[in-house]
Each structure stands twice: as C-alpha cells, then as structure tokens.
Amino acid sequence: ILSLFSSDLQKIQKVIDIALKHDKRIAIIGRKAQRIVDIAIDYNYLAIPKDRLVNLRYIDDKNKNDDPDLVCLVTGDRHEPFHMLNRMVNKSDRLIHITEDDTLLIIVSPIPGTEKMAAKTLDTLYRTDANIYVIDKAYLTLNHATSDEIKMMINLTKPKYIMPVTGEYRKQFTVREIAKSMGYKEEDVFLLDNGDLLQFDNGKPITQKNRYRHGDILIDGSRLGDVNDIVIHDREMLADNGVFIITAHIDPLAKSLVGEIDVSMKGFLPKETFLELKDELFILFKEKVNEHLLNKYVNWNELKNQLRDEINKFLYAKTKRRPVTVVVLISTEQSENDKNMQT
Template identity: 30%
Template sequence: MSDQIRIIPFGGVRENGKNMYALEVNEDIFILDCGLKYPENELLGIDVVIPDWNYLREHADQIVGVFLTHGHADAIGALPYFVSEFDVPVFGSKLTIELAKINVEGDPKAKKFNDFHVVDADTEIDFGVETVSFFKTTHTIPESLGIAVKTPLGQVVYTGDFKFDQTAAPFYQTDLARLGEIGKAGVVALVSDSAGAEQYGSPATEKQIGDFVQDQFAGHEGRIIVASVASNILRIQQIFNAAAATARRVVLMGHDLEKIVRTAMRLNKLELPVEDLLVTPKEMKQLSPEETVILATGRMGEPIKALQRMATGEDRYIRISEGDLVLITTTPSHAMETNVAKTRDLIFRTGAHVEAIADSLRSSGHGAPSDLQLMLNFMHPDYFIPIQGEYRVLNRHAQLAKETGIPADHIFITQRGDSLIYDGDVPMHLAESIEVGNTMIDGIGVGDIGNIVLRDRKILSEDGIFIAVVTIDRKKKKIIAQPKITSRGFVYVKASRDLMHEASELVTKAVQNNLDNKEFDWGHLKQDVREQLGRYLFDQTKRHPVILPVIMEVNQHAHRPRGKRSDKQATE
C-alpha cells in the first residue's frame, strides 16, 4: 500500500476562529488545534460554536492525539467537548496546557481527563512512521508554537497564529533559524494563518504599543479603565508595566481573568513590576482616582459588554464617570465594530474620554502581508493551504503566495469538510468532501440547537409570538370556551382589538370545521389553525409571528380535563 496524506479542515476556513484541522497520514489522524468561535448576532442565544466531528467519531481509533499551538480560545476552546468523547493525548507548551486544563476542569463531562503532555521547541515525538516537532512563533500569548509533522511524503507544517516582530520579548520570539531548518528539509504542504492578509502598512511593534499604553497612563490624571481580552497575556503585561511606571494599582475585573493571570504568573510568563500592584475591588475604594487602573476583561466581546454595563450603571462595582479615561486595547473584528461604536457613544455620554489603540496604531497578533510572504519563503512549500479567515482573507493570502512563486494550481482555498489528498505520484487534489457542520453550544446543551430552533428564535426576536387557546369537547363536537388570544412582541393588544376579534373568529371557524369532520386528527387541526392564522395576520400586518395553537379537550360529563395540548407541536 502506498503512502497517502489527507488534510481536512473542520473549522477555521471561511470564518474567524474555530481552528481545527485533521492531518491523516495513512491510518493515523493528527488533530491540529481544537478551537471554538463566538457567535455572530444571528445565532440568537448561542454561547459558542465548536466544530462538528462526526467523521472523527467514525474513525476514533485512528486519532493519535491533539496538538495545540497556543492558549487562545480559537485554538483550545473546544477541547473540553472533544476530550469528553475522545480519550486521546493532548500536547502543547506548558502555558498552553495549563490554560487548556482550566478549560477542561470547568466542564463536568471532561474534568476527569488528565492525559496532557508538555512539549517545547526542542521536543520531537516519534509515532513510528511520523515524527511531530515544534517551532517557536510570535503571538500575543507566550509559548506559541507551530507544528511540523514529518511524513514519508515530506513535512506538513501548520503555523498556528503568528507574526514576526523583531522587538518581541524572550517569551514571544520566533526561532528564525529553526524555520530555515524546516524549510531546508522540504515542506510538502504549508497550512498557514491568513488573518492579517488584508492589513496595510507596517504594523506597530509590541514595544511601540507598550510605549503608547504608558503614554496614555502618564498623560491622564484621573481614573483609568482598560478593556482587554483575558487571554492576551502580552497586553496585560503592558498594562501592568504602565500602571507600575505611573504609581497606580490595578483591579482585576472579569470572570476568567484571575485564573489566567495567576497561572501565567506561576509559570513566570507574567510579571508584577511591583509586589503590591494588584488590589481587590474592596481595596480599590481606598485609592484615589489617579492611583486606580480597572482592568475589565473576558472573552472576545465581553470587555466591551463590561464597559457598556459600567457606562449605564448596571455594573455593581464600577460606574464610568466624568474625568475617567477608558482605554480600549482590543482590536474589534468587523462583526464587533458597530457594537464598539455604540459603546464609545455610551461612554462619551458619561463625560469620560475614550482612547483605543486601534485609533493610533495598527496592532494585531497576526502577520501582515510581508510576514505571510516571509513565512512562505522560509518554508518553500510544494502546496499551500491558507486558513484562519473569511474567504476574501484566504483569497488575499493566496494572491500573496502566487507573488512568491507558488503556482496557482498548488494553492487550495478550502471550506469545511474538504479533503486534500496527496500520495506522491498524483499532484495534491481535492477529493470527495465530508459533511462538516457547526455544533452549537447553548447553556449545557451541546448540539441540540439546530436551524429550526434558530429560525424560530429569529422570528420571535423580529415578529413575536401569537397564541390561541381553545377548549373543546370532541365527543359533542363543540367548542366549550371561546378562543383566548394572546400575543407577545407582535402587536399592542389594546390598540388592536379588531385584529384580535377577527383572529378569534377565524380560529373558532377552523376548529369547528375540524370537529365536524368525520376523520378528526389533532395534527391536522393544529396545522389548519396555524395556516389560517398565519395568512390572516400576514395580510393585516405583513409580519410572520410564531403561531402557537393550544387546544385543550374536556369531557363535560366527567368535568375533568384530559390534558391534550399542542404546545410542543406548535413550534416544530
């Protein structure tokens, strides 16, 4: 049997986040990252979205392990759900593993999992035919690693999130010599981060960003409130440094921040410039405004939500007021820009001042076009697969690859479930794809929210609900109580008496027609009420509310309800 490589993206292509890629080498499957993404606005009520791994369930005995590049949610966020199903080892740098453990321990189904293995840039893991090694990369979190899998057909390299920064601190530096060694050994396929492909101009170095933060702190005499993503360890270090340099103390606000900060400090990846830098919310009351820095963090959009609560007085500890400086250190995605603009407006109404790093400097943890081309030139891959970004971003990265000399037919812009196959004889090509959807997490529910439920939620949010309750005696074929009509989020009832009356008459007629029918059927009755009400309400209002008929049956002789209800079927 000849050797074969197959690369399958389970997420991270034509979308932001949810990085997860399967590399099949003959009968072995290597999982590269296991991330989640936070939902866009149309996924009403959904907490997070993780990859769908039905294909992996069918090939569970072939999975060698999970290999993590860094400790952000887009790389490790889905791990608790994965290890609760697949008992396979997980590999990553020390900090990445510690952050992964925090994630896993917080999940009831996964908290007993403990098959973690710490690796570094000097680690090589021999799996027989394949060897996995790692290389240092620069990102906004320490100990980020790229992954190189040596196969009989050549190396497959996965960069993870990366950029090049000549001013990076030791924990963040890229090992350029190691990149050269990997490229010299021959790379059959490069799977590379594309998130910064649309950036323009020269990006700011982290030293420039650190200086900017310190200048903002030094130039303000009042209280400072900073919004940052909890897992951006580099940004948090810059905030600590600026606070210490301006004789301020820092209050940590955010559900995840305390654990992440303490973990990074324990591993010496985050340093306190002065011992008493951190104070509790209660101790903050003893500080003057010019001594105070409030660090609000959380997941991707949570720092912005925290600022909104502070601006509107909903936060129980902090209220933004006149004289405050609010410093936004997160770079919003396109989906978040409107929300950030509204938040800034709320803050300005309080009399506070707002500054954002993105207004003055172009900051990103992802490589600019020149960085992406530099990585391509280090690796000289035979085939190139851009990942991590929406289609236009992947397409831009593909154009950058062509400029470095990679032929167009050796570049693959993939979508979830695509299978790229290479056997050494036939050029890499797209084979039959597998079905890979999204698995949506809502509370404790994993994958139990589908398109129908989301559709109903969207309708409810836009057009509301319309409920008709009718009591019947099926044996006597008559309606015992006239329909009771209720609506929520549809129309103002008191101002729509005629509409409600006509709807009641229509329901009465539809129910009685079904009662008079010799072949009475509950399903047909409820569907008939829904259809007739739906047509009437749309004609009158041009809206499509969720229509919920509730039909109750009683036996007048027994004077006891028989409990026939249609709530469940009405939403199906």
C-alpha cells in the same frame, strides 16, 4: 488607562517606557495579557522592572484602586479591549471603575464585526466626563503581516504546500498571490472554506468541499445541537405573532358540539380586539365542525387540520398576522341527565 492589543508588544513597550520616564507604576489588566507580558519579559521581548508592576486588588468599601501615579494597560484580542472598557465604565469590573478623574487613551481601532459594540462603549465613556483621547486609525499600524513579512516567513520555513487559515477570504487570496509570485504553483496553495477537508494520501494532497457540517449550534437546555428547523421556525412564529388556542368538546356519539368554545391567546391580540371577531369566528368554527360531523366516520386529524387552516385564513384576513394556531378537540360523551338538562 490605555487600551491596546495584547499582541502589539512593540507598542506596549513604548507605553511602558513613557510611563517609567514619568515615574508611574504599571498595571496589566486581563489574565491572558498578563501571561503574554510575563512570557515576553522572560524572553526579553519586553523590559519592565518587576518592582514597577502592580497587582490590583478587588474594589470594595476599603479599596477603590485610586492611584494618580498608576498607568493601566487594558489589553486583549479582537473585541476584548472595548469589552473590558465597557465593564469598567458600567462599574461591573472588579478592578477598575472609570470616573471623571481618569484619562483614557484608545490606541485600538474596532475590528470588522465589532464596530457597533465599540461605538456604544465610546459613547458611554464620554458620558463619564473622563478625559478621553481616541487615536485615529489612520495613525495606527496594522497587526497584520505585510507582504514582505509573509515572504520572509515562507523563505525561512520553505514549505512544500501552503494553506492560509483564519482571516477573510480576500486576505487568504492575497497570501496565495504572494506565494505564486515566489514560484509556488496554484495547486500547491490551498484556500479552504469552513467545512472543507484537506488530507494527504501517501504525501499527495486531497481536498473535499463541504466535508463537514459547520455553522451556529443552538444549545437548547441541556441538549446540544439537536433542535431541528421546524422547532426553530415554530419559535420564531411564536415570538413574532404569538399563539392562538381554541378548544371545543365534541360528543362523538351524538355528533354534536358540547358546551362553550374556549379561546386562549398569548402575544397575539388584546382581548378587547378579539371580542370584535369572536362571534364571526365561532360561527365559522361551528360550521366546519358540523360539516364533518355529518359524515358517517369522522377523521379527527383531518378535522383539526381543516379547522386550523380556516382559522388561520380568517385571522390573517382580519388582523394581517399569522399566530401559531392550536386546535384542541376533546371527546366528551354526555350522560342522559346532561342531555335532559340541556333540553
């Protein structure tokens, strides 16, 4: 099993030549890779006898794809070779399950941003006791074009303007320097960031910075990208510190608390820990409610906001945590019978 980048046709051909020399059959893993190989064969970029190519069948109880004379090319772009190997070693791939009888040759190095995933995959591979050989990246050629190749492309196409796309900014900057060394003016080579706009008005280039919004988009259920920052912040708070809900019934006519104060929590504190704070918190709660009820007119929103602020201060002082606090005040008018029973 060999891992390669699907764009590295020269290396793929060398592997195939060695495999054919030892009378091995060849399987190309990955639909995209198969399409690339088919096109490369049609245009004579690759020379592979059709009778040596194997289409693997799905693994089941009757078929294990165990063939000692089979060479599998696991190819793809960016993270795909390591991702496919990870599926194979975890036996979630439908075509190949890696065992201790297999030999693996890793001829790709992790690209920036995928190092952690690649390291985890390699660690899992070594646990299978398979024969694993990792080619050091110092011996691997880069898939990026050299400066001479970029110069050749510019000479062949002779563009009026040049705009490097994709890749890191420092690499795009290098392309601009190469173009300048060939006689291009700096204003004829455009380095754009995500969201920038380049348009031509009567042949004259015009750029606009930050013309379009860009970045990560949150898919929330069936809705796309309509979750605002406040909602995201609340969800982060819920995940970090949980939620604290306190509920009380108030008789607006008698201007008094009715019944017991109820508290429910999720992801905040164990009930046993809260019991140590309960009495002190309830005293604070009743004091703040009674202060407002002494007023001729009670502003319920103001009361809830003040209760939430006071509870947050109290909980942080005692626990050093800031849960999402929800205060629920329910208007409950007592009947005369209820009042007599309480008396």
